[in-house]
Amino acid sequence: MASFFRSAVSPSSHPSPQQAAAAAVAAAGDAAVKNLSSTFRLPFASLWSQSAAPLSGQRAAAQAAAAAQAAALAHKEAAAAAVHASRQSTYNTLFTILAVVATILITEQVLYRRKKAHLPGPTWTIPIIGKFADSLRPSLEKYQAGWNSGPLSVASVFHIFIVIASSNEHTRRILNSPMYAEPCLVASAKTVLCADNWVFLNGKAHVDYRRGLNTLFTRQALATYLTIQEKIYRSYFAKWLADPSPAPTPYMMHFRDLNMETSLRVFCGDYIPDEGAKQISDSYWLITVALELVNFPFAFPGTKVYKAIQARKLTMKWFEHTARESKKRMAAGEEVTCLTDAWVKAMIDAREGSDKLADESRKVLVRDFTDREIAMVLLSFLFASQDAMSSAVTYLFQHMADRPEILRKVREEQYRIRGADLDAPLTLEQVDDMEYTKMTVKESLRVKPPVIMVPYVARKPFPIDPSYTAPKGSMVIPSFWNSLHDPNVYPEPELLRPERWMEGKDSPAELNPKNYLVFGSGPHYCIGQQYALIHLTAVLGTASVLMNWEHEITPLSEQVE
Known part of the structure; x- marks a missing residue:
């Protein structure tokens, strides 16, 4: 406005x-x-x-x-x-893991079936562990079920494929095929007994080494050992008779102690003091339990294998001490008193060109074996003799207690050969004359063999049968039971009858020596066979004239573990 x-x-x-x-x-x-x-x-x-x-x-x-x-x-x-x-x-991770596990398990079954082929055995293997549970509780009945399923059968334990031979033909083929198979004992054997031990040699190296050791079991050497053995028998028998208790007592460990002292004194004489012998005896059981067919194979502290290695080290310490002291005594020209002395003396004779040795032994013994090499051989002898011999003596005494008519015949033979002086030292010639006692020992070993199988490993594909080849790396196990209980060779095979070996060269037992596999066959045939037979014959003969014994039969008496 x-x-x-x-x-x-x-x-x-x-x-x-x-x-x-x-x-x-x-x-x-x-x-x-x-x-x-x-x-x-x-x-x-x-x-x-x-x-x-x-x-x-x-x-x-x-x-x-x-x-x-x-x-x-x-x-x-x-x-x-x-x-x-x-x-x-x-x-996704779980699926991947499950897929991997499933693949592994399926592959395991496929490989097992491929290796098994047409042989008897489980159609499928339990994943991972296989027949591990059975191996923890072995029994003769379980073994027999496998043996009776066919001449060859299979099993698997922790991916170890196993071929078991039960027939005489296949068992002997394994034992006599060093180009295809070699002893493996158990997975931890080389760890416990030392991988460079002579028992693990094969082929020519093993044959040559063995030839050198044969000199340790000549008649002269065996006669020396017999004197030592009988003194120990009498000492133990006196101790047992002094026990006032009438109650039945398990005697297997007593027989074990007798065998241990016999072995140590025969092998090492008095080079090992009583204290050392007790240490070895007490700790050696750890080696035994670590060499079970199925065991944790690694030497972690606290495991059986670890403890066995400590026991082996202790034993080797005393055996090396024995070798050193023996070399000193033999170099001074002193008398041979034990197996180690016999070996060292043979080495000295070989270097000096003595005609006391066979040419084949001289070639091997001419070199100077180290203390450790000697100790490892002694360790292998102790391993071979201790547990098997303890079982053999236990069965022998049990058989005699259960069959008094056989013990009576053994005793009669002993009185006849020894004469009136039962305290006189036993001689090798007297043992040679103990025909019935020796046949009793032989028959006892047949009825209850202390070793019923020995594990081997296939070095390469092994044509064990025209229709089957065992894969490389598989465990091949020759078993002896069926050979020793063949009714065509040993009529009434479960019957302990020493007379079957005294019926002449035309008897089935004498016509088939290949069936008597108590000491094995082939290049790894037991080198101490004669020593073992003399030991068993002498211990039974001496016991028969010094004491009586009875056996309280239990449900477990005839069971074989």
Whole structure:
């Protein structure tokens, strides 16, 4: 409105007094309007400002809440995605593991079936462990079930594929095929007995080594050993007879102690003091338990193998001591008193070109065997003789107690050969004359052989039969029981009858010497066979004239473990 008034008077450049007054009035009015406008504008602006501030804060808070909610939702979705991914990864890992395990198990079965071929044995093997449970509780009945299933049968224990031979033909083929198979005993044998021990040699190296050792079992050497043996027998028999208790007592460990002292004194003479002999006897049992067919094969502290190694180290210490002391005595020209002396003396004779040795022995013995080499041979002899001989003596005494008519004949022969002086030292010639006693020993070993199988390992694919080849690395086990209980060779095979060996060269037993596998066959045939037979004959003969004994029969008496 002020502008309208200004436009109306603007054409006049020189206003009249009335116009000037009107202009003044208009200006005053315009100023009043401006003041009024300012008066009205300020409160409205203040009200807007005061109402807009809370609205803006609420909107910001809402936006912040929405953003937080969105962030939480995003985090939740991310967490869910992570959980899903983790689960998926776990599922994938489990699936992969299961797939690998399934592949291994299926492969195990496929390989087992391929190796098994047409032979009798479990159709499938228990995953991983195979027949481990059976091996923890072995029994003759379980073995016989396998032997009677066929001339060859198979099993598996911890992925070790095993071929068991039960027929005489296949058993002898394993024993007489050094190019295809070699003794492995058990998985821990080389760890316990030393991998460079001569018993693990094969082929020409084994044959040559064995030729040198044959000099330890000549008649002259055996006569020396017999004197030592009988003194120990009499000492133990006197101790047993002094026991006032009439109660039945398990005697296997007593027989074990008798065998241990006999072996140590025959092998080492008096080079080992009584204290050392006791240490060996007490610790040697650890070697026995570590050489079970199935055992944890690693020498971790606390394991059977670890303990056996400590026992072997202790035994080797005394055997090396024996070798050192024997070399001193034999170099001084002193008398031979034990097996170690006989060996050292033979080495001296070989170097001096003595005609006392056969040419084949001289070639081997001409070198100087170290104390450790001698000790390892003594260790192998102790291992071969101790447990098997303890079982043989136990069965022999049990058989005589259960068959008094046979013991009576043994006793009659002893009185006839020994004469009136039963305290006189026994001679090798007298043992030669103990025909019935020797046949009794031979028959006892046949009925209850102390060793019924010996594990070998296939060095390469072994054509053990025209229709079957044992895979390389498999364990091939010749077993002796069926050969020794063949009714075509030994009529009434379970009957202990010494006379079957005295019926002439045309008797079934004499016509089939290949069946008598008590001492094995082939290049690893027991080198101490004659020593073992003399030991058993002498211990039975001496016992028969010095004491009586009875056997309390129990349900376990005839069980073979």
